[in-house]
Amino acid sequence: MLKIVNGQVYDPINGVIGEGQELLIDNGKIVDSLSDENCQIIDASGCVVMPGGIEIHSHIAGPKVNSARSMCPEDHYDHFMIKTQKTRSGTGYTIPSTYMTGYQYSRLGYTTAFEAAVPALEARHAHEELKETPLLDSGIYTLMGNNYMIMKILSEKDEVGRRERLHDVVRWLLTSSKGYAVKVVNPGGVENWKWNNGSVDLDTPVAPFRITPRNIMIGLAETVKELKLPHGLHLHANRLGETGNFVTTLETMKALEGYPVHFTHLQFYSYGLTNKGALRSAAREIAEYLNTHPEFTCDVGQIVFGPATTMTADSPMQFRLHQLTGNKWINADVEMETGAGIVPMMYKPSVLFNAIQWCIGLELLLLIKDPWQIVLTTDHPNAGPFTSYPQIIRLLMDSDYRNSIIDQLHPKTTQFTNLKELKREYTLEEIAIITRSAPAKALGLTKKGHLGVGAEADIAIYKMLKNKERMFDSPAYVLKNGKIVVRDGIVIDSFAGRRLIVEPDGSKCLPPDLVKDFASYYSVALSNFAVQDEYLLHPEVIPCI
Amino acid sequence: MTVSLHQDVVCAFCGSLCDDLEVEVENNEIKKVKNVCAIGRNKIMHQQPHNMAPLRVNGKECSLDDAYNEAARILTEAKAPIIYGLSSTTAEANSEAVELAELLNAAIDNPSSYCHGPGVLARQHVGMSTCTLGEVKNRADLIVIWGANPMESHPRHFNQYSVMAKGMYVPDGRKGRKVVAIDVRPTMSSKNADIFLQITPGSDFEIINVLRSLAKNLKLEGLTDESLVGGVPLANWRELVEMMKASHYGVVLFGIGLTQSRGKDLNIEHILSLVDELNRYTRFYAIPMRGHANVNGSNQVLVWRTGFPLAVNFYRGYPRFNPGEFSVFDMLIRKEVDAAVIIATDPAAHLPQAAVKYLQSIPTILIDPIENLVTPWANVVIPVAPAGIGTEGTYYRMDNVPLRLKKIIDFPCPSDYEVLHAIKERVSHVKNS
Numbered sequence: 014m015l016k017i018v019n020g021q022v023y024d025p026i027n028g029v030i031g032e033g034q035e036l037l038i039d040n041g042k043i044v045d046s047l048s049d050e051n052c053q054i055i056d057a058s059g060c061v062v063m064p065g066g067i068e069i070h071s072h073i074a075g076p077k078v079n080s081a082r083s084m085c086p087e088d089h090y091d092h093f094m095i096k097t098q099k100t101r102s103g104t105g106y107t108i109p110s111t112y113m114t115g116y117q118y119s120r121l122g123y124t125t126a127f128e129a130a131v132p133a134l135e136a137r138h139a140h141e142e143l144k145e146t147p148l149l150d151s152g153i154y155t156l157m158g159n160n161y162m163i164m165k166i167l168s169e170k171d172e173v174g175r176r177e178r179l180h181d182v183v184r185w186l187l188t189s190s191k192g193y194a195v196k197v198v199n200p201g202g203v204e205n206w207k208w209n210n211g212s213v214d215l216d217t218p219v220a221p222f223r224i225t226p227r228n229i230m231i232g233l234a235e236t237v238k239e240l241k242l243p244h245g246l247h248l249h250a251n252r253l254g255e256t257g258n259f260v261t262t263l264e265t266m267k268a269l270e271g272y273p274v275h276f277t278h279l280q281f282y283s284y285g286l287t288n289k290g291a292l293r294s295a296a297r298e299i300a301e302y303l304n305t306h307p308e309f310t311c312d313v314g315q316i317v318f319g320p321a322t323t324m325t326a327d328s329p330m331q332f333r334l335h336q337l338t339g340n341k342w343i344n345a346d347v348e349m350e351t352g353a354g355i356v357p358m359m360y361k362p363s364v365l366f367n368a369i370q371w372c373i374g375l376e377l378l379l380l381i382k383d384p385w386q387i388v389l390t391t392d393h394p395n396a397g398p399f400t401s402y403p404q405i406i407r408l409l410m411d412s413d414y415r416n417s418i419i420d421q422l423h424p425k426t427t428q429f430t431n432l433k434e435l436k437r438e439y440t441l442e443e444i445a446i447i448t449r450s451a452p453a454k455a456l457g458l459t460k461k462g463h464l465g466v467g468a469e470a471d472i473a474i475y476k477m478l479k480n481k482e483r484m485f486d487s488p489a490y491v492l493k494n495g496k497i498v499v500r501d502g503i504v505i506d507s508f509a510g511r512r513l514i515v516e517p518d519g520s521k522c523l524p525p526d527l528v529k530d531f532a533s534y535y536s537v538a539l540s541n542f543a544v545q546d547e548y549l550l551h552p553e554v555i556p557c558i
Numbered sequence: 559m560t561v562s563l564h565q566d567v568v569c570a571f572c573g574s575l576c577d578d579l580e581v582e583v584e585n586n587e588i589k590k591v592k593n594v595c596a597i598g599r600n601k602i603m604h605q606q607p608h609n610m611a612p613l614r615v616n617g618k619e620c621s622l623d624d625a626y627n628e629a630a631r632i633l634t635e636a637k638a639p640i641i642y643g644l645s646s647t648t649a650e651a652n653s654e655a656v657e658l659a660e661l662l663n664a665a666i667d668n669p670s671s672y673c674h675g676p677g678v679l680a681r682q683h684v685g686m687s688t689c690t691l692g693e694v695k696n697r698a699d700l701i702v703i704w705g706a707n708p709m710e711s712h713p714r715h716f717n718q719y720s721v722m723a724k725g726m727y728v729p730d731g732r733k734g735r736k737v738v739a740i741d742v743r744p745t746m747s748s749k750n751a752d753i754f755l756q757i758t759p760g761s762d763f764e765i766i767n768v769l770r771s772l773a774k775n776l777k778l779e780g781l782t783d784e785s786l787v788g789g790v791p792l793a794n795w796r797e798l799v800e801m802m803k804a805s806h807y808g809v810v811l812f813g814i815g816l817t818q819s820r821g822k823d824l825n826i827e828h829i830l831s832l833v834d835e836l837n838r839y840t841r842f843y844a845i846p847m848r849g850h851a852n853v854n855g856s857n858q859v860l861v862w863r864t865g866f867p868l869a870v871n872f873y874r875g876y877p878r879f880n881p882g883e884f885s886v887f888d889m890l891i892r893k894e895v896d897a898a899v900i901i902a903t904d905p906a907a908h909l910p911q912a913a914v915k916y917l918q919s920i921p922t923i924l925i926d927p928i929e930n931l932v933t934p935w936a937n938v939v940i941p942v943a944p945a946g947i948g949t950e951g952t953y954y955r956m957d958n959v960p961l962r963l964k965k966i967i968d969f970p971c972p973s974d975y976e977v978l979h980a981i982k983e984r985v986s987h988v989k990n991s
Contacts, residue, residue: 074862076958079858079861079862080958082861082862082865083678083681083682083857083861083866083867084681084682084685085682086682086865086866086879088865089865089866089879093876093877094876095874095875095876096660096872096875096876098990101657101660101863102660102864102872102875102876102877103863103864103865103876103877104864104865104866104876104877105865108865109865110861110862110863110864110865110877111862111863112863134690134692134959135958135959135960137952137960137961137962138858138954138958138960141649141862141952141960142862145653145862145863161726206841207693207697207807207841208806208841209806209840209841221727332837335685335834336838341683341684341685342684342685342687342834343681343685343686343687343688344685344686344687344688344837344843345687345688345689345690345958346688346689346690346693346841346843347689347690347693348689348690348691348692348693348695348696349692349696355685356685533724533725533726534692534695534696534725534726535692536690536691536692536695536718536719536959537577537692537959537961538566538577538578540565540566541566541568541577541961541962545962547950547962
């Protein structure tokens with residue numbers, strides 16, 4: 014039992030905005046009364062109290078993250094944690110080892126994180142790593158945008174049968190992989206790449222079934238809606254990072270109107286084109302669209318200057334990046350399902366393209382009016398490490414600081430961006446929304462992202478400081494499941510979190526004709542495919558309603 | 559009498575991890591194994607409860623508790639212990655071994671440091687374009703086997719996944735593919751190739767150099783089509799490059815003939831660069847023919863827990879990585895360790911004599927299902943239930959696909975994981991008291 018007193022509580026879901034409110038905690042939950050008043054008391058005088066942060070999109074566990082760690086020892090040498098009585102050692106800056114990942118999130122006040130892209134065939138690996146990523150409730154998104162079976166079904170003529178079969182396969186993939194959401198990455202584009210064909214747009218027919226990315230996205234968005242999954246279709250659309258791609262982005266959004274969709278790392282999709290073919294910000298066009306479509310959510314994928322490790326299932330994009338930078342490159346095609354690519358990167362303020370990218374992310378954050386629609390991410394570690402969140406928060410809350418950084422960018426940056434004109438400053442309430450409450454809502458997690466009675470006692474307590482980067486970089490306390498795990502920015506406890514999964518109603522088996530395809534074309538037996546229960550220490554099924 | 563049939567059993571012998579075995583068990587004894595290669599069968603039939611290594615401390619029979627206590631005593635008294643092996647045990651045991659290494663400020667290494675390690679290091683230089691074995695089966699129309707002899711080292715690889723396998727876009731299997739073998743001598747595998755290029759030992763680097771030049775249409779000064787490169791006329795290499803460029807989905811399967819011949823990691827860096835460059839024309843991939851069934855898994859676990867795939871040292875309380883300094887071979891030769899945990903491998907059979915000789919002189923704890931060349935002189939010998947026969951757990955196939963091994967029969971002894979856990983608990987008790 015524990016009591017937090019004298020803090021200014023920010024709990025946007027329950028309409029609590031900086032009020033002095035006592036929080037009572039028992040058995041890992043927020044309660045309305047305690048049986049024993051002589052419990053431990055945290056005095057949060059001069060502090061801001063928020064629900065634990067929720068990471069909606071991050072690459073922290075699984076085959077491509079580990080391949081990146083293995084490829085990049087230079088990322089680890091200077092960044093390490095020494096073991097303590099309670100915590101394990103680790104290394105890594107943009108791709109920290111598993112224990113270090115858990116601790117780093119925890120010491121920012123984050124208590125939940127989702128791994129954003131896992132092939133079902135290798136999901137076991139992601140779960141093994143998450144088991145050793147402490148202090149976080151976690152889940153994985155299962156890749157489906159280039160799945161053979163899904164594309165095959167979508168090419169079938171019988172519309173009713175097609176719908177049913179699509180439901181079956183999505184349920185089977187989600188439950189076999191113990192996934193939380195349906196992830197689509199460059200739909201059709203990865204399969205097209207395996208055929209050495211070019212980049213795909215919304216209506217490019219894709220081998221071998223000649224269906225289009227539009228078919229794939231609508232088919233899966235419809236399925237997500239009908240299965241009532243807690244999180245919408247998690248979409249990494251076509252043409253990521255291509256100059257002028259905002260046209261495709263807007264077309265994609267229009268095509269998906271009426272469906273629950275989360276557009277991830279939208280910064281990479283808000284690229285306009287100047288008359289001379291160069292990059293300009295199209296954040297305004299994208300923000301204007303979203304401002305009239307409150308049904309959609311997004312996360313930003315904010316660029317952070319410095320080293321990054323790009324890794325996505327978007328193998329053609331990663332190959333382009335490899336050719337562009339000349340940096341080392343991992344590519345990994347996964348049978349029947351997807352691909353992946355990894356390229357280390359460095360974002361520099363002196364590079365015009367990077368400077369514009371940086372502005373675009375912040376513009377989205379400032380131009381999208383409703384903070385419930387946009388979540389703070391760096392698409393870790395693609396646009397930068399998640400450990401930079403405090404710095405981004407300062408950029409949002411302090412326009413003088415923001416402008417001082419803009420002045421250090423490539424001198425031509427302001428010609429192609431509008432950031433300098435934007436005066437908006439985020440409030441603490443808005444920060445609480447984009448880092449906690451909005452992701453909880455977008456993920457359908459009703460016991461997270463708020464501090465009402467019955468909520469999980471995942472809580473971050475920050476000393477109120479003028480410098481918001483320092484404030485959010487070193488919480489006075491972080492509580493996980495009602496236990497103090499961080500004190501003055503130092504991790505003092507380490508235990509496993511829960512694994513969040515879904516179990517949509519209906520058959521979880523593969524239709525018989527596809528069982529035959531599985532036997533012929535996969536390289537493992539169907540009975541060895543599904544992730545066994547042993548890989549989930551504390552599973553929690555989030556209801557589909 | 560109880561008879562049971564286990565299906566889709568995963569074989570824990572080599573990096574192919576065939577997962578379609580049928581195992582017949584009668585009265586807790588394995589009677590028959592089907593869908594398995596000769597090596598896999600022997601391995602499974604041999605690792606049965608009546609063949610276990612003895613449980614011993616300093617040559618005397620003892621209880622498990624005695625063995626754990628003595629192991630913990632040796633390790634807590636050592637200043638610089640090493641934990642070595644782990645290539646034929648589960649990811650779960652690997653993870654526990656890393657934790658023990660951290661607790662002891664020990665070094666930890668796996669056999670890849672003298673096997674496929676150079677390939678792992680090459681990936682740190684240039685990355686790697688790779689694919690899963692199902693992609694090879696479904697798509698590969700050109701397979702180049704370099705310094706590997708899968709017919710004898712991975713006997714079902716050709717049929718299950720590569721040369722002979724019938725796949726989605728290669729429905730005719732062998733007939734639908736071109737196969738090229740490159741090796742220093744004819745092998746069972748090269749007999750299956752359309753083209754066999756027998757090369758001079760140690761010339762791999764030079765050959766790949768020429769292949770990369772040809773792929774880029776660079777002029778090769780002083781070479782004619784008849785000039786020999788690595789013992790093979792340039793015209794043949796030109797033909798190979800044309801085949802590579804003309805293929806739709808090409809795959810190089812490379813073995814320790816390439817990783818451990820002159821040039822080592824430079825050979826692999828070179829071949830991976832060639833594969834990379836070929837992707838400007840077509841799709842091209844490389845797959846290391848990993849030997850021990852879970853040597854990849856031991857790299858994977860070390861990486862996710864420490865950031866580094868092999869040759870890791872916790873001496874300073876955090877992981878440091880330096881192959882050549884912290885690899886098992888070098889540490890033994892330089893006498894820089896003073897106690898060893900050997901688990902799921904046989905260093906006396908694999909390591910050079912000087913290293914083995916030093917190992918014999920320091921307190922050694924051996925954790926292995928069956929007797930090996932270390933058993934006679936190890937101070938502590940703890941038999942364990944073999945992974946995939948007597949205990950469950952995760953193995954990583956050569957192409958990074960993780961599979962869960964099954965427990966088929968009961969063994970009268972604990973698993974690797976349980977032994978490491980018990981030792982860790984005791985060490986931790988001593989360290990904290």
